[in-house]
Structures are given as C-alpha cells and as structure tokens.
C-alpha cells in the first residue's frame with residue numbers, strides 16, 4: 020500500500036525546509052518575537068484546522084472555525100452568520116478535493132476578498148477507486164451518466180501526520196506572506212509545531228508497531244482512514260457507509276450483508292464508529308460478525324466535552340492510534 024512519499028518523508032523529517040521564508044526574512048527584526056498588532060483574520064473550513072492554524076499563528080491570528088467545532092464538513096449548511104464571519108476573513112484555509120462542497124457558494128455569498136489557500140495542493144493523494152461522473156443538467160429518461168477518467172482522490176489528508184507537516188509549512192508560509200514583518204515568528208512556531216507532530220507520531224507508532232500483520236484490518240464508519248492507515252501500515256478494508264463522504268445516511272441491507280461477509284473473508288480484527296456520527300450499525304455489524312467493537316475514532320473534529328480525550332490534533336493522532344491498537348490487539 021505505501022507506494023510513494025517515502026523519500027519525501029525522509030527528507031522532510033531530517034531537514035524541514037522553508038524555501039520561501041529564506042527570501043522573505045533576510046534579517047531578524049524586532050517584529051519577529053512580538054505579536055503583530057493587527058492579527059490576521061483567518062477562516063478554516065475544517066474544525067481541527069483551527070487548532071493547527073492557532074499553533075502556527077499564535078497571538079498573531081484570529082481563527083474563525085466556520086463549522087463551530089462540531090459541524091460535519093461534508094454536509095455543512097452555512098447560515099447568514101457564517102456569511103458575515105467569512106466576509107471579515109483575510110485568509111481562508113480549506114482542504115479542497117471536494118471535501119467542502121458548500122464553500123464556493125459561501126465565499127460568493129459573503130463577497131469576501133480573502134485569499135483562499137487549498138492545503139491539499141502539492142500533497143500526494145490516494146485515489147479512492149471511484150470516478151467523477153458528468154451529469155446532464157436536465158435528466159431525461161434514458162440518459163446515462165457519462166463516466167470520465169478523472170479519479171476521485173480521498174480528501175482526508177490530515178489524518179497522515181507527515182502530510183500534516185506539509186500543510187503546517189504551507190500555513191506558515193502563507194501567514195508570513197500576509198504579514199512579512201512577523202515571518203520569523205511564524206517560521207519558529209511552525210518548526211516547533213512540526214516537532215510536536217513528529218513526537219506525537221512516535222507515540223502513535225509505539226502503540227501500533229507491535230500489532231501483528233493479521234490484526235491490522237479494520238472497518239470505519241466512512242472511508243476516511245486511508246491516509247492514516249497508509250502511514251501506520253494498517254488496512255481500512257471497508258466502511259459502514261462505503262463512501263468518502265458522510266452524505267449517505269442509509270447504507271443498503273445488501274451493503275451491510277456484504278460487509279459481514281467481507282469481515283469473515285479478510286480477517287477483519289475490529290470495527291469502529293466515528294465520533295459525532297451514529298453508531299448503531301457498527302454495533303449490529305460487530306455483533307453479527309463476532310468482531311471487537313472499538314470506541315469511536317476521531318476524524319475531523321475534537322471532543323465537544325472539554326473533559327473528553329481529544330482536544331487537539333495531537334490528541335487525535337495519539338488517541339486514534341491507541342484505541343486502534345487496543346481494540347485490534349484483542
């Protein structure tokens with residue numbers, strides 16, 4: 020399954036490089052350590068990006084999470100308040116890859132002049148095996164959708180800690196472009212945060228490395244663990260919804276039967292609901308197939324309960340690794 024990125028990963032982990040900053044920051048100035056007097060207003064499309072951008076921007080950013088922590092990024096319906104919030108933003112960080120199908124119309128409605136940064140740009144993608152289809156505007160009887168050769172890439176890139184470090188570099192560079200006088204601050208903070216991600220990555224690996232090869236297959240709620248699994252050498256063989264979006268609430272009885280059959284064939288070692296999504300089908304499938312049911316995995320948001328186990332992106336990495344290791348290792 021890992022088929023790329025090894026060389027790039029090695030390079031990034033040994034010597035994080037910030038080519039743009041070299042040009043932007045010829046000399047360290049007094050501005051470097053002080054927060055900018057005029058914080059950058061940033062909007063993010065994915066709840067966990069708020070934590071990431073705040074880590075890089077510190078007191079020099081004001082981050083608006085358009086989904087207010089608990090919204091579902093796949094199926095969000097913006098309100099007039101979201102339109103007003105976005106109008107004030109200077110920068111918008113989004114994932115792209117069709118993760119946020121609602122964002123274009125929200126941007127248009129707000130008439131914001133914010134610069135949009137697509138964090139998936141330049142990041143190695145994992146194809147889903149699906150294809151984009153062209154639909155005719157007017158559906159007539161007998162019309163068949165035309166298939167194209169455009170593969171649909173999986174948008175859940177942030178669950179791979181290595182790809183996240185690239186996104187952190189991009190966030191640091193673009194914040195620096197917005198406030199060149201604070202470029203040093205953003206560079207330092209980005210490097211510190213990358214070091215923390217690497218540390219969390221080592222902790223997560225320590226949980227998952229001991230799992231034997233035949234305990235590495237699992238089922239999720241929707242297809243969002245490809246990048247995480249490629250990185251940690253796990254096999255997310257199927258999902259309850261069977262889709263990269265959560266915008267399909269009702270998997271067919273046939274799909275569930277297929278899933279139970281597959282569990283027997285593939286030696287699936289556990290099934291996991293997803294935090295913030297219904298867990299009833301995971302409970303049924305676990306019981307029918309006789310495999311361990313794990314606690315919910317965290318995909319794109321943190322715990323709504325401030326006492327809950329996942330409050331930051333680093334928590335999310337480590338917690339997901341720990342519950343996967345504990346459940347699959349049973």
Ligand SMILES: [Zn+2]
Pocket residue numbers: 093175241242243263264265318
């Ligand atoms: Zn998703």
